[in-house]
Amino acid sequence: MKLFSKDETFFDHFRGLAVHISEAATLLRTLFENPANAAQISVQIKKVETDGDAIVHLINQRIDTSFVTPLDREDIHMLAKRLDNVIDLINGASRRVVMFRVTAPRDGGVQMADVLVRAGKEILQAVGNISKRQRMMEHGRAVKMLEEEGDVLYAQAVGALFEKDEPAIEVLKWKEIFDALEEAIDECEDVSNTLESIALKNS
Template sequence: MRLIPRDERFFDMFGELAQRITTSAKLLHELFSHPDRLVEYEARIKDVEHQADELVHQVNKRIDTSFVTPLDREDIHLLATRLDNVVDLIDGTARRARMFRITETREAALQLTDVLVRAGECIEEAVRDVKKPQSVADIGRRIKDLEEEGDATYHEAVGALFDGTPNALDVIKWKELYDKLEEAMDECEDVSNVLESISLKNS
């Protein structure tokens, strides 16, 4: 019997961070669907990014004040940081879309953000099941499949930018946006790997 109970609130905070990934990814999908409302969606994504930053701040503060944590302190910090990184990358994509004055909808951007939304939902599920290694491993394989789907879409989209005689500025703008979306997807896989490691260590 524990004399000092473990601080289980960390798991709730991880869940809240994971929700911010899905929320911001859905908003980014809407941004690329409705570029006429770009300023509105970019602002809403920025608000979610601030929420995620505050959650990470709370996690780090709680690490310092908790006598007994449910996971290694290093793992808590790493997972919170990885989750926040995905939100930061989504926010960075939205900011670039606004800076680049995006005015058109491109199917590849919708496909890539759809993959991000599904990856976010998988991460939420994995965080809920973090104490079940087999479930987390199964979800990890789904995230890997999504990452590969995103890679295929990314490569096709970037190649298509150079078809014919494209406008050079359009190529530069969309290539950078696609790069950021792929980077966000890669970070989702990194989150999945951290979750799998934590789940195995604490099973």
């Protein structure tokens, strides 16, 4: 049985944002594999981020104009904000690579970006199954496990910065880049928590 029978447009918009997360994460992984091309790839990520902002704008307009919404208005707003935050943080990580003039890949960067790609796929599946609580929760659990994997990779990557006698500037640059990646992965878990809370409220 479907939990939600009202206006489906919101769910189409959520799926749209989730697709944008996957696109941005895939581009980010490519950027970390080929940081020499970061300037061009970051432009593509910025476009995905701008498109995501436009979807959030549509969601907010619809919240204001819809007489009946399929979920609590604050839940719709929160989920849209969380999904958009992931895209913003991915954009922030790509901007740092460009800003710090990074030209060579480094252990940890590609792996953490890959966690984001996999988390993006789980979020897309969870949002697509928002009316099927059990399946949505399974994807949510997968996101939590990916967040833990991201934490381990972050600790290894940052630890490795201090193992050798690295120039201080390299340590500073990469520490900030790894922080940005970890923040984006953490935000994926926040999306998952928001979805879980919505599922519990509407079950």
